[in-house]
Amino acid sequence: MITVNHYLVLSAILFAIGTAGVFVRRNLITILLSIEIMLNAVNLTFVAFGRALGTADGQIIVFFVMTVAAAEAAVGLAIVIALFRHRESLNPDTFTALKW
Amino acid sequence: MGSELAFYLFAAVAVVASLLVIAQRNPIYSVLLLIASFGALSGLYVLLDAPFVAVIQIVVYAGAIMVLFLFVVMLLNAPHEETEYDERVHPLLQAGPLRFGAFLAAALMVELVWALTKGGGEAGRFPGRSVSSVKEIGRLLFTEYSFPFEVTSILILVAMVGAVVLARRETP
Amino acid sequence: MTALLIAQIVLTLFVFFMLLNSAAVMVYVERKVAALLQQRLGPYRVGWQGVLQPLADIVKLLFKEELRPKAADAFLFALAPIIAATCAFAAFSVVPFGAETTLGGWLPEPLKLQVSDVNVAILVVFAIASMSVYGIVLAGWSSNSKYSLLGGLRSSAQMISYELSYGLALTSVLLLGQSMSLTDVVNQQSGTWLGFIPRWFVFLQPIGFLIYMIAGIAETNRAPFDFPEAEQELVAGYHTEYSSMSFAMFFLAEYVNMVTVSAVATDLFLGGWHGPFLPESLGWIWFLLKVGAILFFYVWMRWTLPRYRYDQLMRFGWKVLLPVAVINVLVTAAGVLYFGI
Numbered sequence: 063m064i065t066v067n068h069y070l071v072l073s074a075i076l077f078a079i080g081t082a083g084v085f086v087r088r089n090l091i092t093i094l095l096s097i098e099i100m101l102n103a104v105n106l107t108f109v110a111f112g113r114a115l116g117t118a119d120g121q122i123i124v125f126f127v128m129t130v131a132a133a134e135a136a137v138g139l140a141i142v143i144a145l146f147r148h149r150e151s152l153n154p155d156t157f158t159a160l161k162w
Numbered sequence: 163m164g165s166e167l168a169f170y171l172f173a174a175v176a177v178v179a180s181l182l183v184i185a186q187r188n189p190i191y192s193v194l195l196l197i198a199s200f201g202a203l204s205g206l207y208v209l210l211d212a213p214f215v216a217v218i219q220i221v222v223y224a225g226a227i228m229v230l231f232l233f234v235v236m237l238l239n240a241p242h243e244e245t246e247y248d249e250r251v252h253p254l255l256q257a258g259p260l261r262f263g264a265f266l267a268a269a270l271m272v273e274l275v276w277a278l279t280k281g282g283g284e285a286g287r288f289p290g291r292s293v294s295s296v297k298e299i300g301r302l303l304f305t306e307y308s309f310p311f312e313v314t315s316i317l318i319l320v321a322m323v324g325a326v327v328l329a330r331r332e333t334p
Numbered sequence: 335m336t337a338l339l340i341a342q343i344v345l346t347l348f349v350f351f352m353l354l355n356s357a358a359v360m361v362y363v364e365r366k367v368a369a370l371l372q373q374r375l376g377p378y379r380v381g382w383q384g385v386l387q388p389l390a391d392i393v394k395l396l397f398k399e400e401l402r403p404k405a406a407d408a409f410l411f412a413l414a415p416i417i418a419a420t421c422a423f424a425a426f427s428v429v430p431f432g433a434e435t436t437l438g439g440w441l442p443e444p445l446k447l448q449v450s451d452v453n454v455a456i457l458v459v460f461a462i463a464s465m466s467v468y469g470i471v472l473a474g475w476s477s478n479s480k481y482s483l484l485g486g487l488r489s490s491a492q493m494i495s496y497e498l499s500y501g502l503a504l505t506s507v508l509l510l511g512q513s514m515s516l517t518d519v520v521n522q523q524s525g526t527w528l529g530f531i532p533r534w535f536v537f538l539q540p541i542g543f544l545i546y547m548i549a550g551i552a553e554t555n556r557a558p559f560d561f562p563e564a565e566q567e568l569v570a571g572y573h574t575e576y577s578s579m580s581f582a583m584f585f586l587a588e589y590v591n592m593v594t595v596s597a598v599a600t601d602l603f604l605g606g607w608h609g610p611f612l613p614e615s616l617g618w619i620w621f622l623l624k625v626g627a628i629l630f631f632y633v634w635m636r637w638t639l640p641r642y643r644y645d646q647l648m649r650f651g652w653k654v655l656l657p658v659a660v661i662n663v664l665v666t667a668a669g670v671l672y673f674g675i
Contacts (some may be wrong), residue, residue: 082268
């Protein structure tokens with residue numbers, strides 16, 4: 063018997079994995095990929111709750127989240143490319159010009 | 163019984179693939195593993211009676227966004243990440259911000275799982291069969307959610323223009 | 335195991351083997367039609383009129399040495415043809431090729447001549463087409479050679495550019511058919527107007543059909559859009575470093591993609607299995623004839639038209655085809671609202 067809690071726990075695990083990726087990895091592209099994992103975990107929560115409530119609203123919100131994720135991935139990768147051209151490195155620790 | 167097995171299978175694939183995404187050194191393998199994770203999530207959406215979202219997940223996420231990532235990784239052809247920590251020992255085994263970050267993420271997971279397993283059991287049962295038709299989604303999208311829909315189109319336009327401007331080479 | 339389940343399993347295997355055979359037939363048809371168009375004979379030695387030529391080709395490919403460049407990424411090098419071939423076959427799994435049949439009363443319930451009837455079938459075809467980009471881009475990258483990388487990136491950029499027009503052409507048919515299920519769209523095209531003009535969507539959507547065919551040819555990397563695998567420019571593009579069965583997989587994937595695009599075009603625009611003289615249960619003969627006609631058109635195009643240069647190709651896809659597709663969708667939507675189809 064799969065309840066909505068199963069889906070929520072799975073989504074929590076995926077969200078935590080994404081968070082771990084953002085904290086641990088020192089590669090800009092992998093950080094962006096971890097953000098995508100987090101967004102997907104949220105999508106799963108929305109669809110699970112939408113199904114539990116019996117409406118299609120969950121799927122509509124997922125639609126918007128996906129669009130935002132696409133836009134953010136595009137802009138994020140453009141920034142990564144611009145940064146890479148500048149410093150030839152994808153390690154976020156090299157971009158410390160604004161540090162105190 | 164079959165759907166339970168399918169749920170556990172897809173969930174296992176999604177979790178393992180996501181773990182490997184953040185553990186892999188080679189960014190191309192990370193992208194491919196994330197595509198596998200998206201495929202598993204798409205299967206989960208089918209189990210949740212949302213076939214439209216499942217297919218859109220493949221079309222948008224696995225088919226477009228990940229291709230974008232793959233292109234960027236291939237074109238940048240970035241070398242192995244130079245890091246400040248000692249490479250011979252795994253970074254998670256050395257005291258430092260990385261281990262603390264991983265610990266924080268694990269703490270987050272424990273908290274979320276604890277909070278989300280409250281009130282489970284009978285209260286969390288899914289109601290009867292309900293396949294949301296595409297027609298219903300379309301109707302909602304153009305009546306109740308029409309304002310966010312229009313705003314999203316402007317968002318995409320801004321993102322496109324922004325991406326082109328940001329990635330442009332400085333022409334002397 | 336009910337009779338219906340057994341019939342469905344047999345149907346799945348049948349579809350798979352027919353797709354494999356169709357690739358072999360297409361090899362022969364391509365060479366023979368090319369020869370006739372160029373006023374020469376083509377294969378005529380192996381078997382009567384050369385019909386065993388594909389068999390000879392397969393035997394040759396099987397016996398070649400399987401090479402891998404030393405600097406190539408072994409896992410991705412092996413994965414790329416698998417992805418290409420899998421997506422090609424998977425896309426055909428939602429395409430219906432005949433009316434429901436009870437096999438002459440042998441089955442208790444009618445069997446749909448479709449491997450799986452999903453109610454979002456049109457989107458599934460689109461989704462799997464967008465996944466087949468990976469086969470090519472990974473092949474180009476993992477070969478670790480200039481020609482392959484250039485060919486792979488160009489080819490995948492071309493495919494994702496033309497996917498937009500492809501999707502919009504599908505949308506315009508969706509507006510007419512009012513359903514995403516391919517079976518429903520085909521069944522809406524039964525019957526005739528004025529007794530002799532069939533109710534095919536191609537008469538209501540000529541521009542949509544044209545856009546779909548052009549985008550389909552670009553998606554399958556066939557001439558005149560085959561710059562990424564042009565022999566004169568790029569050796570062989572993304573499959574330069576492949577040999578023997580891996581090359582055969584790419585080859586197979588290309589032909590099966592062609593068959594899938596033709597089959598979907600037949601279902602959406604040309605009325606699927608509906609035709610004048612035969613009964614419904616023999617509709618698959620009409621389906622085969624229509625798919626064969628579109629495949630002949632494919633081959634004809636390849637050997638008649640010169641190749642587009644890459645920047646001309648991209649300019650055409652974004653600046654001409656996409657606006658036309660968008661306007662087509664708008665006009666179709668206005669027409670559906672006004673005429674209440």
